[in-house]
Amino acid sequence: MRTPNHLDETLLALADPTRRAILQRLAAGETRVTELAQPFAMSLNAVSKHIRVLERAKLVHRRREGREHLLSFTPKPMDEAARWMEAQRSNWTTRLQALDDLLQEEDRVASASAPPHPKGPTR
Amino acid sequence: MRTPNHLDETLLALADPTRRAILQRLAAGETRVTELAQPFAMSLNAVSKHIRVLERAKLVHRRREGREHLLSFTPKPMDEAARWMEAQRSNWTTRLQALDDLLQEEDRVASASAPPHPKGPTR
DNA sequence: TCGATATTCAACCCAAAGGTTGAATGATGC
DNA sequence: GCATCATTCAACCTTTGGGTTGAATATCGA
Known part of the structure; x- marks a missing residue:
């Protein structure tokens, strides 16, 4: 039982060059x-x-x-899609990624200095 | 011979809840x-x-x-998609749509005032 | 009323998407 | 060396997507 949500339908609709040309x-x-046509x-x-x-996809x-x-363009659904993307982007750029990178960097440094083997005792 | 471009692949990849969850x-x-998994x-x-x-979809x-x-998120392809959407949005909101609306409005007014029948002599 | 025009409906075809199971590959740890 | 773990490869199945052709529906214009 697949219940595709708005984003599914919007992005699927946009994932075709013909349809994008139509919208354009x-x-x-x-x-x-x-x-x-x-x-x-x-x-x-x-x-x-x-x-x-x-x-x-409305x-x-x-x-x-x-x-x-007569057909006309309705931009509203694209707003939702754009918002999702923006959320991902910001979620990625901010703190979480920075923190993750920092921790990994520390790991790498630690395991490179302590044992002579580059393969550290991770996890 | 289908040669899907970047946008195709990006949007297609995003058009699935599982994959969006993975990216998240x-x-x-x-x-x-x-x-x-x-x-x-x-x-x-x-x-x-x-x-x-x-x-x-990179x-x-x-x-x-x-x-x-080890998998990591690469936001770059989403930029292109976001830019396309933004282009559509702006292309729609600005002059062209306004002009179109204006013309249609004039048509409607003209055909509503001249003949008593609401079905005007359009086109 | 009738032929042309605008559009969809219906049936079909083929390729791709999304899922499964089972086997293969390759690193790990004793 | 060997069992185990992480991951993919391969084959298969079913549903969906994008396309076709041919017929149906509805409006227009005369």
Whole structure:
């Protein structure tokens, strides 16, 4: 029973060049499906599927106007993704990594000075 | 012939909760494979595969020390991803979207005032 | 009413992702 | 040397992803 969360869907949707290109196009404004599909070397159906993936991730919103479907970019889900990444980055750069590096460095120095063997008595 | 670029691999690697958890753990410091795998309800082999995906995306670096492999977090690829997202966001918020909205608004107003039918003579 | 246009639905294909189990490799410690 | 531990390799299975083609649906324009 896989229950993918928002991040899963967002990042998965973004992990495809076609879909990123679609988003890029949409960032310039609302576009119809056919118009959107035109530059790609694949069937309209294929693009339609990509759009559904983007919709599932809520990165794209669809507005029906007669027979044409107008798609627009919704940046909100990307905020969450960006925030996750930033959290990782900061979590890494700050104290924890520094501390870890320091401890390792101490270990290395200690085991290099005490016994003549470079393979220290770690762990 | 699919030639996935960096972003593909990075985002694909991040689009899995197990792998994100692994990165989160690694952000707290270098860790052995077995130790890393322990909290997960899956085989060691499965985790090993996840690690390979993260390595392929260069989000994780492996350092062999005797029989144990020490893994560490490498944030660089995430920078590129974050930059792409930021570019999208800004590309969307600025002028282009504003212009598009403006034009649409004008269209809507024009078609709402001239004919009594709300369905305007658009396009 | 009718033909063209915009889009999806449905069925299928193939490759890749994520998982399993079992065996292989390689360092470690007596 | 030998059992043990850390890790990967190899083969397999099932689900999903990305693509195709062909038919269905719905709106438009005349």
